[in-house]
Structures are given as C-alpha cells and as structure tokens.
Amino acid sequence: MHAEPRLERVDLPGRATDVRIGEGLYGTIWAALRARFPAAARCGLAIDERVAGLWPLPPAPADIDVLDITLPAGEAAKTREVLASVQDRWLDLRRDEPVVVVGGGAALDVGGFAAATVRRGLPWIAVATSVVAMADAAVGGKTAVNHARGKNLLGTFHPPVLVLSDVATLATLEARESVAGLAEVYKCGRLADAVLLATLREGPPADPAAWIDAVQRAVAVKARLVEADERDGGVRRLLNYGHTVGHALERVLGNERLRHGEAVAIGMDVAAAIALGRGLLTGEQRAEQRADLERLGLTCDLPAEASGEALHAALGLDKKRVAGTNHVMVLPVGAAGARVVDDVTDDELRAVL
C-alpha cells in the first residue's frame, strides 16, 4: 500500500508546472507522458547513469520511439559537452514532441537546458530522484550547466510541464545526499512554513508519507515565491537563504568535499550570526536553528580549511572588490521568516567567519 500522493502546481501563465509527489510514481512515467501528450509517436529521454542502474525505467510503449541518452552521474553531467550531446540526440524531434529527464538536480539542470534550446524549446517532464531535485531543482524553471569560471553560469528559464517525484527512489540515495537535501527543505520551512519547520524539528522524515509531506510543503513554498517573481529580482531571492556563503564555500572546497546542501546549512548559520549581530534574532533563536540542522544530520561549523584567504576572496572580501559595495544576503528574522538585505558590510561578514 503506497502512501497517499500529493499534487502541487507552479502557476506561471502559459508555462505552468504540475508537480506530483508520491510513492511508486516511477512506474507511471509512460502513462503520464501518454496522458499529457496523447499523440506523441516519439519522445526524448535523458537519464543519470547511476539512476539508470538502480532504477531501470519501465519499458516504453511500443508505439513510442524513444531517443534516449545516458548522462554521466551527478554534477559531471553539467558541462557544455554533455549539453551538446543531449541536444544532438534530440534534434530530430519536432517541437511538440516531449522529452523526459530522469535523475537528481544535475540531470534536471542539463536536461532541462537541452530541452530549452532544441528547436527553441521542447516540452519536458522532470522525474526527480533526489531530495534536492524534488524540493528545489525540479521547481521554478532554472536550467544550467557549469563553466570553468563558476557554477550554473550558463542556462535559461524553461519550466517542465510535469514533475514526478517518487520518494521510493530516495531509498537508494546515499545517506549523505539525503541529509544534504534536507538543508533546502529546512530552508523552505524557515522561510514560510511553520508546520514544516516544526516537523523537521522532530528529525528527518521517517517514512514515505513523511517524505511526501516534507517535499510537498517545500515545493509549495518555492512555488508561491516563483509565481510572485519568476525572474528572481524580488521575493524569489529569499530562496537564496544560506546561499551567499554557501556558494562561496562550494567554490573554495568543491562539491566532493562539501555537498550543496551542506554548504547551505553552514551559510544559514552564518546568516543567522549576522542577523544576531543586528538584533533580528535572539541568541536562543540562532542556537535553535543550529540544533535543528544538527538533528537533521547537518553540521554548521565552518570547515577549518575554508576559513582563510580563499573564502574571503570567494566572498569578495579581498582587495579587488570595489570599496563601499555591500553584500546582498538573506537574513532570518525572529522565530520564523526572513528578509533580503543589500547592506551587509565586509566587516560584518569578517566578524562572523
């Protein structure tokens, strides 16, 4: 007996995304494709290599010709070269023929980018198989590959028409990935869902029904912010809570040493320290967030090897920076909620690092 599925929707005019979160949805991929594209005789498919090994796709219906390609596992897929190979594989599709992308955040980023740029945009279905993908990458339309000069520097906006998030696939996710993904879920609770926040205080979701609930709530928070500000110039920036310092840590240490969510957890604690200094938060509230994150399996301590010159440079605290330009950061406020500020000074950041 499967846990009850949940539905969400990102209601962007003309480019809405339906999100289904449930247990066993992996087996419904082809039926979902068929329901959404009844006339499709062909489709594209890109699947993360590791996911393909653990979760073989159900066989496609005989009347659908599948142009499939396997992506390198994880972050290694987010290169221009992989993007080009996916585009090449899908070039023969007409622009009303859909593509399906299966995997974690990296697979969805590069597969969505390919979908956005073949014939100026093929409709796509995201099948998310990691916590980060379900709670974050699959929702909001951002697609990307990395560049030698930084993460996600190339990309575009192209929301999928449908997201299938099967929490059953989380059973084979490395425990560390699962924990790291919870940082993004916690972030959504802290920003705008007190129930989610209270639930996560009990520890990580313990069964499929709890995962479905947590993912759906995180998606709902993100969906409302994206609907209000798709292009990320206003309230959507709240989703960057923990990301200013988090991104700098990732740049300095690399994702082998520090997963994205792990870096975000540390970044949220640094932001809380700055908020504490400004009187936006009590010491108790900051300590509570640290305890919450640790209960989820995350650590908030700055890695010893990251607390030097390199981190300062990655944050723009070095001499090359234009004097007088302050930092944009998201700061937590009180027991729940946060705000975007653009006046965090170098000194404030130095003091807490």
Next chain:
Amino acid sequence: MHAEPRLERVDLPGRATDVRIGEGLYGTIWAALRARFPAAARCGLAIDERVAGLWPLPPAPADIDVLDITLPAGEAAKTREVLASVQDRWLDLRRDEPVVVVGGGAALDVGGFAAATVRRGLPWIAVATSVVAMADAAVGGKTAVNHARGKNLLGTFHPPVLVLSDVATLATLEARESVAGLAEVYKCGRLADAVLLATLREGPPADPAAWIDAVQRAVAVKARLVEADERDGGVRRLLNYGHTVGHALERVLGNERLRHGEAVAIGMDVAAAIALGRGLLTGEQRAEQRADLERLGLTCDLPAEASGEALHAALGLDKKRVAGTNHVMVLPVGAAGARVVDDVTDDELRAVL
C-alpha cells in the same frame, strides 16, 4: 535633416520590446543604453565584423567598461563555437548588466542566444543593420544558431528590450541583400497591411523616409502576430508564408546560391500556385504577386538545379515520409490575407514544383 523616426512596440507582458526605426540612430547607441540602464558600469558588445568595418561604433562613454567581441560576418557567425566564444566573453557580467548586438539577422540570432543563456538571461539591445534584421530577426525574440543537420535547430526565445534600426546603414548593404530582405517586408504587407502592399507595388523604397515607413509597417504586422502568439503555435505561423518551400530551397542550394529572402519569394509563388489550385486565389491575383515581387527585384522561378530529387527529399516528398501525413503551409487568400492550412498533399506540391 534626418527623416522622422518611428516607434513600435512588441507588447509581451514582462518582456516588451521597444523598436525605434530612423535615420542616424547608430550614433545614439550609447545614449540609448545609458537611458535604459542608468547605473550600468559595464556592458557586453558583439558586432558583425563587416559592419564594424563599415560602421565603426561611436566611442563608448568613459564610465562604461565594454566587454566586446567581433563576430564572423553574416551566417558564419551562427555556430556553437561562436556562441561559446560570445558567452565566454560576457560571463563576467552581472545579470542586470546589458549587452548590445550589432549587425544583420545572423549577428542578432547568435548574439541574442548568448544573451539568453549567460546567467539565465542578460537584457539586450539589438542594433539592426540589414533589411531582414530590421523587419524580421530583431522582432519576436527568436534566437538561434545552425547545426550540421539544419538551420536554426538550436535556440531559444529571448526578446531584446530595445531595437535600434538605422536605415542609414542600408546604404552600404549589398543590393542583393537589400532586395532579398524586401521579400519579408512584402510578406508582411500581403499578410496584413494593404497600405504597405500598395506602397511596395510602386517598387523598392526610394529614400530613407520610405524605408522607415516600410520597416515600421512590417514590424507592426509581426508585432501584432507575436503578441497574439509568442510561442508560434497559432497565428504567428502566418509569418511562415513562403517558408515551407523557401526553407527546403535554402537547404538544397545553400545561402551562397540563394539568400533567405530570395527563397521566400519563390516559396510565396509556390504557395500562391497551390492556393490557385484550390480556388483561394484567381490566376490574376497570383500573377499580380509575381509581378510585385519582380518589381522589387526578386525572381519567382524555381532554380533549375533545385527542381529534382533533392528538393523533393527536403520537402519530405520522398519515400521515407509517413504516408498520409500532409504539409502545413500558409496559403494566400484573395487580394490580401492568408491562412494556415495543414492538409496540403504531396500531390499538390508535386504538381506545382
């Protein structure tokens, strides 16, 4: 004394394009950038090599750092490699810093694609220097590069915030390019502007004021269709008048032998022949269109070397095609106007080729 400029606007919600058509606008590039982006301390610039030689840009203001790159002249710019070099040049820009793209349709296609994909979309200004660019490529947001398997197979939608079309630059345009571009202008008149159609019956625009008028009218026709149907699934497809056979001819002969507009002129005549066969048009009306196009300097005769197997294959008239699938074409109706039909048969096409 310059001819009076005209303003147009493509009113897509959140992504509107202002279009200025005039004489001497080339000298106003930096003022226009400054007016639109008062705080910009940096911008990107991509300019067609040939245009840069003929029309050196006015010097940028001292307080704007310009990340510039020169594009190979014309269609040679529309490759993945050139796209990557433009992206690389602009990567250091923040996503609120604008880029300027200067040249004909090809430069705008690749420069706009780079603007769309650096940091998920930089705002851009299109400076159009050819008839095709002014009347067609700069308006509607389509960006693209070519692929070995076909033209414009990779691209996305990313409308510029501003288009500057300086008809003075048409003075140095190869006469053949100018005439070819008139095919697209004529098409717009035939679709939805009887005044433009009547004007072009007098022959090509004779002075800057006449060019401004013709370009503005063509832009207005396209703008209204794009506003009604940005993603090209409905009425925007009317703009494909002449393009079914036109694209096939370009594929078979290449753009050295046949410019895009020249191919479209032949394609419009073929479409008129099919419309005649269906009684949508009188023989006189078809002859009138031929005479109109010839008066503009265009020819409607199918090139001898294109009337064989290769053209049939490019149109999907060969055996590989699924039987019973008909062709989508735009057919002219009566003295003015056109409609999209999806039931043109192989036999109808064969009969008129």
